[in-house]
Amino acid sequence: MIAFVKGIDPEIPENRITEALNKVGLDVINVTRLNRKDDNTPTSTIKVTFKDANNPNTFIHTGLQADSMHFNAEAAPQNKNSPTTTTPLLHDSNEFPSLPNMYQRQQARWKKIIEETTKRLFKSLQQKIKTIEQTISSVETLINDDAISSSSLSDSDEDIQIVNAKNKNNLQQPQNQTKPPTTINKNKTSTQSSTTANDSIKKPTPNRNPTAKTSKRNRSLDSLLDSTSERLFSLLGYNIFRNDRVGKPGGGVLGAVKPHLECREMMNRTIHKNEIVAVQIEMQLYKSMLISSIYVPPTAKIGMNIFQDLYNINNNCIIVGDRNATLYEIGSANTDARGK
Incomplete structure (x- = not known):
C-alpha cells in the first residue's frame, strides 16, 4: 500500500500533495519526503502510504497532479517482487477511475478558475472606469468655473467702460451748454436730478451673492477705479x-x-x-x-x-x-x- 513519486520540487509541501490526492478520490494515510543518508537533507522523492490496497495501483497509472504539474508514480520495490501482488484486471472498472469522471473534474476545475479570473478582471475594469468618470467630471467642473469667471469678469469690464463713458459725457454737457441768468435754479435742479440718475446707473444692485473669487475681482476693480480715475486702465x-506714481503721468x-x-x-x-x-x-x-x-x-x-x-x-x-x-x-x- 505504498507508492513513490520522484522529481518533486522541495518547495512543494507534503500537505499540498495530500490535498491533491484526496481530490481525485485516493485515501491517503501519510505523505513523507525521503532524506539522504549522508547529510540527512530532503530529496525530491515522496513516499505515499494508502489505506486501500487498490489505491497504489490506481495512483501508479494516473500519477500525481500538483500545482499544474504532472508527476509519474512508481510502485514500492517490495510490491514489485512480492508474490502476493495481484495484477489489476483490465475489465475491472473499480481499479481505474473512469475517464469521463476525470475529464469532468478537470473541466470543473478550469471552469472555476476562469470564473474567478473573469470576476477579478471585471472588478478591476469597473474601478478604472469609475476613476476615469470622476476625472472627467472634475475637468468639466473646472472648465465651467473658468467659463463663468471669464464671463462675469467681461461683464464687469463692460460695466466699468460704460459708466466711464457716461461720466465723461455728463462732465462735458455742463461745459458746452450756456446757462441763462434767469434760470439758474432750474438748471441746478435738472443737473442734480441727472447726477442722481447717473449715480443710480453706476451703482446697480447685485443679483446674486458674491463668491470668494468675484469678491476679490470686485475689490481689485474698485481699487482700479479709485486709484486711476485720471487715466483708467483695464485688461480684459x-x-x-x-x-x-503719485502726481506724475508716467x-x-x-x-x-x-x-x-x-x-x-x-x-x-x-x-x-x-x-x-x-x-x-x-x-x-x-x-x-x-x-x-x-x-x-x-x-x-x-x-x-x-x-x-x-x-x-x-x-x-x-x-x-x-x-x-x-x-x-x-x-x-x-x-x-x-x-x-
Missing part, C-alpha cells in the same frame, strides 16, 4: 494689481493675473523711489509662489533690503522689472539704462 480677462508697476488663479497682493510700496508690487499665487506643486514687479529709476539706488523683504514673505519668489539704477552693489560704478 485679468485681475490688475498696480503701484502708480511710471508705476503692474501685475496682471488670470481670474481662475487664486492670488492675493502681498506688497504694494514705494521705498526710496523703488516701486514694488508683489502678488502671491497659490499653486499645487510649490503650494504658493510670489511674483514681484519692481521699477528703479536711473536717479535712484537699488534698495537691497527690498529683495530680502520679498524673500522673507515667500522663498519661492520671482522678481522681474526694470532696474535702471547705478549698480554699486554688484561692482558697477557708473552704469544706467542708456549704457553710459
Whole structure:
C-alpha cells in the first residue's frame, strides 16, 4: 500500500500533495519526503502510504497532479517482487477511475478558475472606469468655473467702460451748454436730478451673492477705479494689481493675473523711489509662489533690503522689472539704462 513519486520540487509541501490526492478520490494515510543518508537533507522523492490496497495501483497509472504539474508514480520495490501482488484486471472498472469522471473534474476545475479570473478582471475594469468618470467630471467642473469667471469678469469690464463713458459725457454737457441768468435754479435742479440718475446707473444692485473669487475681482476693480480715475486702465480677462506714481503721468508697476488663479497682493510700496508690487499665487506643486514687479529709476539706488523683504514673505519668489539704477552693489560704478 505504498507508492513513490520522484522529481518533486522541495518547495512543494507534503500537505499540498495530500490535498491533491484526496481530490481525485485516493485515501491517503501519510505523505513523507525521503532524506539522504549522508547529510540527512530532503530529496525530491515522496513516499505515499494508502489505506486501500487498490489505491497504489490506481495512483501508479494516473500519477500525481500538483500545482499544474504532472508527476509519474512508481510502485514500492517490495510490491514489485512480492508474490502476493495481484495484477489489476483490465475489465475491472473499480481499479481505474473512469475517464469521463476525470475529464469532468478537470473541466470543473478550469471552469472555476476562469470564473474567478473573469470576476477579478471585471472588478478591476469597473474601478478604472469609475476613476476615469470622476476625472472627467472634475475637468468639466473646472472648465465651467473658468467659463463663468471669464464671463462675469467681461461683464464687469463692460460695466466699468460704460459708466466711464457716461461720466465723461455728463462732465462735458455742463461745459458746452450756456446757462441763462434767469434760470439758474432750474438748471441746478435738472443737473442734480441727472447726477442722481447717473449715480443710480453706476451703482446697480447685485443679483446674486458674491463668491470668494468675484469678491476679490470686485475689490481689485474698485481699487482700479479709485486709484486711476485720471487715466483708467483695464485688461480684459485679468485681475490688475498696480503701484502708480503719485502726481506724475508716467511710471508705476503692474501685475496682471488670470481670474481662475487664486492670488492675493502681498506688497504694494514705494521705498526710496523703488516701486514694488508683489502678488502671491497659490499653486499645487510649490503650494504658493510670489511674483514681484519692481521699477528703479536711473536717479535712484537699488534698495537691497527690498529683495530680502520679498524673500522673507515667500522663498519661492520671482522678481522681474526694470532696474535702471547705478549698480554699486554688484561692482558697477557708473552704469544706467542708456549704457553710459
